[in-house]
Amino acid sequence: MENLLTEIRGCEVCKAHLPLKPRPIISGSIKSKIILVSQAPGRKAHVENKAWDDPSGKKLREWLGVNEEVFYNPDNFAVLPMGFCYPGKAKTGDLPPRKECAPLWHSKVWEQFENVKLILLIGKYSQDQYLGKLSKKNLTENIMHYEEYLPKFFLLPHPSPVNHFWRRKNPWFEEDIVEVLQDLVAEIL
Structure with missing residues (x-):
């Protein structure tokens, strides 16, 4: 796994299309239990070379019911974005x-995992990719029907502060579904 992660971190396939130099961000181990499949690192993650170390990550950890130590342990959580840069x-x-990124690397990464208990699909890009025809017409519909995708997948909106309008419009997510997620994560870990 470490050799593959090193290879991915050196990838420059889309260099010509990026505003900053490539800096692929991915983490995990063969023992990772929960895989976070999300969009792509933000600017702060790029600069600091650390995924989810921003307000989005703080909100995600709150939803998961875990602290930073648990979250950044690759035996617990792997970070597998749809785009690594x-x-x-x-x-x-x-x-x-x-x-x-996803077509080039995802299948190779999945071959390495030996202990996956849950895949969190964060945002519509990952949901469309991994659910395919089972994806509903929009993110809200996907999340409302999250139980249809268990036990393999758990669907989440992106926790970005930019997404606060969605959370305000859909209070049922944080009122009802987050607790289910926290219980499931606690049971797995």
Whole structure:
């Protein structure tokens, strides 16, 4: 696994399309229990070379019911974004993840895991990729029907502060579903 992660961290396939030099961010171990499949690292993650070390990560850890020590232990959580490098800024939030990463690397990474108990699909990009035709018409519908995807997948909105409108419009997520997620994570860990 370490050799593959080193190879991925050296990838420059989409270099010409990135606003900053490539800096693929991925983590995990063969023992990772919960896999976080998300969009792509933000600018802060790129600069600090650490995924989820921002307000989005703080909110995600709150939803998961874990502290930083538990979260950053690769035997607990693996970080497998749809795009490994910061894609650049859009009007609101970041650009979509580059399309090269998942087809090039995901299957190789999945072959390494030996202990996966749950896959968290964070945001619509990962949900569309991994659910395929089982994905509903939108993120809200996917999350409302999260039980249909268990025990393999658990679906989440992106925890970004930019996404606060969705959370405000859908209070049932934090009122009802987060507790289910926390119980499941606690049981797995």
